Amino acid sequence: MTDFLIGLFLASLIAALFTTRLYRLLLWYSLNSLMLGLLALGIGRNIDDNAMILTGIVTIVLKAIAIPYVLKNLSQKFNFIRHIVPEIKVQYAIMLVPAILVFTFYLSEPIVDMIHTNANYVAISISSLFLSLLLMIEHKNVAPKIIGFLSMENALFLLGVTATDGMPMLVELGIFFDLLMAIVVINLLFHKEELQI
Amino acid sequence: MMLTLLLLPAVIMFVVSFVKQERVKYLLAFTSFMILIPIVKLFLLSKPYNILGSYLIADELDTYIFLVSSIVGIGVTLALLTLDKHVKVSPNAYRRFYRFFAIFWVGLIFSILSNHMGIYWIGLELATLSTVYMIKTNYTAAAHKEAWNYMIVGAIAISLVLFGIILMYASAKPILGEEAMQFDVLLAHAKDIPSPFLFEMGFAITTIGMFVKMGFFPMNLWLANIERASFYPVAALFSGILESAVIIGFFRFSKIAMEVNYDHLFIFVFVYTLLTIFIVSFLIYRAKDFMRLFSLSGVEHMALIVMFWVSGAPFAALLHFGAHAFLKPALFLSSGVLESNGKYKIAGALKGFVGIKGNTFLFLVSLFLLAIISLPPSPMFFSELYGFGAMITTAKESNHILAMIGAILVLLILLSLIFYRFISIYQSMKYEGETKEKDVYWSEVVALIVFSVALLALIFPQTLEYLDSIS
Numbered sequence: 238m239t240d241f242l243i244g245l246f247l248a249s250l251i252a253a254l255f256t257t258r259l260y261r262l263l264l265w266y267s268l269n270s271l272m273l274g275l276l277a278l279g280i281g282r283n284i285d286d287n288a289m290i291l292t293g294i295v296t297i298v299l300k301a302i303a304i305p306y307v308l309k310n311l312s313q314k315f316n317f318i319r320h321i322v323p324e325i326k327v328q329y330a331i332m333l334v335p336a337i338l339v340f341t342f343y344l345s346e347p348i349v350d351m352i353h354t355n356a357n358y359v360a361i362s363i364s365s366l367f368l369s370l371l372l373m374i375e376h377k378n379v380a381p382k383i384i385g386f387l388s389m390e391n392a393l394f395l396l397g398v399t400a401t402d403g404m405p406m407l408v409e410l411g412i413f414f415d416l417l418m419a420i421v422v423i424n425l426l427f428h429k430e431e432l433q434i
Numbered sequence: 435m436m437l438t439l440l441l442l443p444a445v446i447m448f449v450v451s452f453v454k455q456e457r458v459k460y461l462l463a464f465t466s467f468m469i470l471i472p473i474v475k476l477f478l479l480s481k482p483y484n485i486l487g488s489y490l491i492a493d494e495l496d497t498y499i500f501l502v503s504s505i506v507g508i509g510v511t512l513a514l515l516t517l518d519k520h521v522k523v524s525p526n527a528y529r530r531f532y533r534f535f536a537i538f539w540v541g542l543i544f545s546i547l548s549n550h551m552g553i554y555w556i557g558l559e560l561a562t563l564s565t566v567y568m569i570k571t572n573y574t575a576a577a578h579k580e581a582w583n584y585m586i587v588g589a590i591a592i593s594l595v596l597f598g599i600i601l602m603y604a605s606a607k608p609i610l611g612e613e614a615m616q617f618d619v620l621l622a623h624a625k626d627i628p629s630p631f632l633f634e635m636g637f638a639i640t641t642i643g644m645f646v647k648m649g650f651f652p653m654n655l656w657l658a659n660i661e662r663a664s665f666y667p668v669a670a671l672f673s674g675i676l677e678s679a680v681i682i683g684f685f686r687f688s689k690i691a692m693e694v695n696y697d698h699l700f701i702f703v704f705v706y707t708l709l710t711i712f713i714v715s716f717l718i719y720r721a722k723d724f725m726r727l728f729s730l731s732g733v734e735h736m737a738l739i740v741m742f743w744v745s746g747a748p749f750a751a752l753l754h755f756g757a758h759a760f761l762k763p764a765l766f767l768s769s770g771v772l773e774s775n776g777k778y779k780i781a782g783a784l785k786g787f788v789g790i791k792g793n794t795f796l797f798l799v800s801l802f803l804l805a806i807i808s809l810p811p812s813p814m815f816f817s818e819l820y821g822f823g824a825m826i827t828t829a830k831e832s833n834h835i836l837a838m839i840g841a842i843l844v845l846l847i848l849l850s851l852i853f854y855r856f857i858s859i860y861q862s863m864k865y866e867g868e869t870k871e872k873d874v875y876w877s878e879v880v881a882l883i884v885f886s887v888a889l890l891a892l893i894f895p896q897t898l899e900y901l902d903s904i905s
Binding site for chain 2: 419
């Protein structure tokens with residue numbers, strides 16, 4: 238089940254890279270977060286870790302539902318351009334994605350014997366980080382860059398869940414708090430304020 | 435109790451920033467002074483002192499860095515009193531600036547005093563995010579663009595830091611459990627870490643994240659562009675406080691990495707910083723305005739601090755850090771006055787200051803400009819002497835003395851280039867261009883006096899003794 242969810246996590250991120258519509262991108266991000274939340278719930282149940290189960294629930298509520306909803310509202314409020322064409326052509330991106338995957342699996346080879354969990358999970362986390370960076374690079378518009386940043390956060394979370402069987406609860410909550418703060422700042426950045434002097 | 439005292443000024447500042455009255459700015463500036471009370475108390479307590487269990491611990495190192503950051507905070511808030519005299523800022527934006535400054539301060543308290551990698555990161559992220567809005571206080575298209583740039587590049591940098599932290603945590607968790615997140619526990623068991631490769635990979639990623647945040651190679655210009663686009667107190671906060679929070683993280687992580695494998699750490703960091711100074715010295719040579727000049731010079735000094743630290747000269751690194759933390763914000767705040775009669779004009783910038791205020795300002799700015807290029811008796815002069823000496827000592831022990839002498843020679847050539855540029859700029863400021871009368875206000879002069887007294891205090895025997903005890 239874990240492998241299946243991680244596969245879907247990666248697939249939703251790759252699909253996001255080729256999306257040309259903003260709302261579809263939000264949907265892929267939401268699915269990506271949903272897979273992450275389910276993964277945390279699954280692993281938490283397997284190792285009987287209540288903190289991780291709670292983290293999984295918060296992830297689903299916050300990242301899979303609340304953040305995409307807020308971003309969709311923001312996009313309507315500030316009239317975002319919804320047709321988002323990646324700067325990197327599809328034919329190149331389609332070669333770049335497997336290259337990143339192969340590279341990260343190669344990179345994680347020396348740590349196979351060092352961690353008790355599946356080293357491939359670490360490889361997928363690192364590749365998700367690179368793919369999220371690619372998402373930020375390949376778009377000129379701000380909205381996909383924000384999604385790229387949020388996907389990076391998901392990649393980090395995946396690493397935390399798979400490589401360490403979950404970070405301490407305090408850290409997880411702190412990261413969620415920072416994420417909320419990031420959304421507040423993003424919201425403020427979109428406001429076109431008038432100069433009143 | 436101590437945590438409440440530490441957080442209280444930030445909370446008051448946050449609440450007061452909602453009051454819509456002109457005079458509230460005096461109260462906001464006064465609030466920053468309150469932070470000195472818990473710091474003095476921290477200095478008097480025996481250390482390590484547990485502020486919040488094993489999560490927040492005050493030791494000699496973080497108390498020193500916290501004190502330096504607080505003095506910078508006080509100086510900046512003093513200069514903020516007359517921000518509207520030099521730039522166009524709405525009262526709304528001014529109050530919101532303070533609101534985010536309060537959040538920034540909370541983030542710093544957690545990151546500087548943390549003994550926990552996770553809490554350190556949370557504090558740093560909070561401080562980073564709050565500065566995004568501070569950049570946007572300047573309502574210009576350039577500042578808006580740079581605020582987004584900062585948001586994106588800052589987010590990438592900070593994500594790399596967390597990514598590395600998770601890997602380091604994963605490397606030690608099998609033997610230490612959740613305590614693998616604590617700096618002191620990790621340091622005590624550094625040699626027992628079952629997978630040093632994983633730790634080193636994590637350390638390298640975290641370090642790159644921190645270096646990106648400090649404007650090291652290859653991201654040398656992003657910070658300079660941001661500081662150029664935002665109001666000058668933002669640049670002062672970046673160089674004097676935010677970078678302190680980043681550098682203390684590097685100090686803590688590198689102490690553990692030194693125990694794991696010193697040679698790997700040394701080569702990686704030394705080459706990286708040398709490359710950074712190489713690029714930055716040429717950028718400084720071409721800099722045409724104060725902000726970029728001071729910003730790039732800040733990158734150079736941070737690189738030197740890191741270099742001294744890994745070369746086995748923590749004393750030199752800490753002295754250099756303190757001097758940089760006082761000098762750079764002072765210069766950034768001065769640039770607000772120097773540029774108020776027309777941006778980017780270097781020629782004649784030091785002309786036209788009259789009266790006691792003007793002449794004091796002129797004297798102090800000249801002093802800071804000459805101190806930043808390490809002219810004696812600047813603390814930077816002593817720190818560089820100690821730092822280069824330590825590099826030679828380290829090289830002697832590792833049988834790479836010739837390579838090190840070569841590296842020091844390259845460094846000296848690059849530093850001479852920077853020295854030459856600063857002297858040339860100073861001469862242009864003083865002897866070229868037209869004389870136009872410039873306005874300078876008491877709050878700015880007092881802020882500069884605070885920085886100069888702090889700078890002077892750095893070379894007191896007691897301070898040097900304290901820094902020596904940390905190292």
